[in-house]
Amino acid sequence: MPQGFKDIPRVVWLLAAGVFVNAVVSFTFVFVFLYLTGPRGLSASEAGLVSGIGGVGLVAGNFTGGWYGDRFGHRRVLLAASLLGGTVLAALPLLPLALLVAALPAAQYTSGVIRAANSALVAVTVPEGARRPAFALVRCAANGGFTLGPPLGALIATGVSYGWLFVADGAGTLLLALWTARVVPARGAGAAAKAPAGGGRGILAELRDRPALLVLLGAILVTDLVYRQQYSTFPVFLTDHGLDARTFGFVLALNGAVILLLELPAAVALRSRPALPVIGTGMLLVGAAYGALLLGAGAGTAVVMMVLLSLGEILYKTTATAYVADAAPEHAVGRFQSLYAGVSVSGVVLGPTLGGTLYSGAPGLLWPLCAVLAAGAGGAVLWAAARPRRHAVRPAHETGSHPRAVAG
Template sequence: MKELIRIYIDSYRGLSRPAWMLALVMLVNRTGAMVLPFLGIYMTQALNFSIREAGVVLACFGLGAVTGSWLGGWLTDRFGNFWVQTLSLLASVPFFIAIPLFTSAEGLAVMIYVLSVATESFRPANSVSVARYARPENITRAFSLNRMAINLGFSVGPALGGFLASISYNWIFYGNAMAAFIAALVFIFFFAKRKGTVRSTLAQEKDDKVSPNPVSPYRDWLFLVFSLLCCVYAICFFQLLSTLPLFYQHGHGLNERQVGIILGFSGFVVVVFEMLLVHIAERRLSYAGSIFIGTVLCAVSFAMLPIPTGHWVLYASIFMLSISEILAMPFMASVAVQRASKQTQGAYMGLNALAFSAAHVFSPFLGTSVADRYGFNTLWLGTAVALMAAAAGLYVVVKRM
């Protein structure tokens, strides 16, 4: 037990103050992450959309995420990560407030697309900030700290969102707007005067070695294959934000508060275990091994859902899904950072974010279409098979990289 506590404490050591502040900004921002998990339920319950119409609108969020990820990476390489993150946070505020005004499928789809462009342009800029402020030996843990903040916010956000939804769905959008505004103020206050980085001399020397012919990630075929496989993983994983809440409601009869509690449990698991498991994985596993195990666990979590038992299987499944996220996603980001040169870091992180953003397009559309036509059990088993294939591919590709 003492050894476990020591390892847990060691996992937080060596992280710089800016890394902690970036995590704080992410925590505040994601505490307001109430919209996306409840968007499908909002459309089917409050607006009386069909499951297929809800899937189309959610796919528009994914299209906006693809656009925002590319745009965020492009802007970051040209104007710097500070301005991109600031504008992304501030621009999202009025869009969140305006969403309740759009009640048709067409109007809401357009609004969700625009909102997604604004919010998702934050991702590549934030990833570049994490990479540049982290010490080289702690880079995966720095990403993990940031993701832990995301999940701590995500554990609070859906639970709070479920409570607000029971009063009025409009309060979910207003709460998200308030959180984004507060996050922007915190970010500007701490980072406005930090023009440089606080990285070690060794890391700075590495950054100063500018490649005379930097390779674009869009011409790096091995990284393209890696990004495609990450996209497959994300398409399956992001059922968490689209069809999984609908399954909880239609398949198990859960209400909004119960759905929020289960989703909050997912964030709680990541907060408790992420830094510890990543620290252990860094010591005992390669990038390829950790990503492989994480992807396999994701397959197992979805394969559990058709088990005809009580609500315990929902918690067991989402626990496995959370452990999968811990072991796969931080190391996927680290692969992108290690592959990039200084001049192309924004582009590589942008493509990495693009892989996950593209999943926001296909995940709700494919998930709702398969569930509507063939049933949820077929969807979950098909998802598990796709993940096993992706796990094998990721292991081979990352080994070669």
């Protein structure tokens, strides 16, 4: 086993196994629009509104999950959110429409809390400097599950009913709660953070002391807005140029294949490289991916676009997650992870709205703007990496460098 994998604690491998199983049955977000417009009889605009509110719930859950964890313990928050979310998901098909409209955002909110709490658990379990392979492992487990999930969900929806999708998703989330309770110790990694003497500094003060991190969070916000176009305006672009849904399905599958094949080896190979240049390079590749669409709208161009996008995702997402964890003060690991988690899914809400509006009004401007925005975000991160450090505290945060021994 490569050295980078040996540094990953056993509990993270077990958490990744739970994430994989849960991801396999987390297919309701793929089919919720069809469910609302089909069995529930909503119009497309009504379904879009409900789905959009659910996306707001997802983002809000990501922003707040780590805050709860710092106060009550990340393990405890993950368990509570999984139990609540699983119960709500399983009950959704039985709810009248008025209650469903309220319950769906609540389920999405708990999903966001679960994501943030899970990231925080990994961050507090793995020593600083060894986190990139650990986060890459969990991401690969999630991506592997999502690769299997949609085809399985389609079989359930067409062969049984859409209602059973929610039951299966809820059962998987409840199973995640039971699995987490079994594999994560009640004390230690999942415990609430202890503020240092004097009560600890406020989160804003901690962020002001980390200007490179502030640049990174802004760049992640911009890049995610661009990145999410692959799920909204990109398939419309392909359809408008005579390519059917099979092409879109193929390039999405290609995205999953590239990530599953290369993300873990890349995380191990680059684990001793300074984090910010790796992240900035990944964002530049995201910009290049959308710039490739200026060459035309054929299947070959779509493949090139998706390969570049996947490589960029591999470089920036895992590395940024680990960088934020390494930059966090001990009493605020969960809050820092929540900031990153919320920013990193903001495109779920902003992407379709802003991208769709621009594509409808001036379709020729969308891809050049996406390329410029992502490249600009990458350039900002590279600039932050090259700036002299004003704060010499904990220099390993800037490098994500070699693992260090941890007592116990």
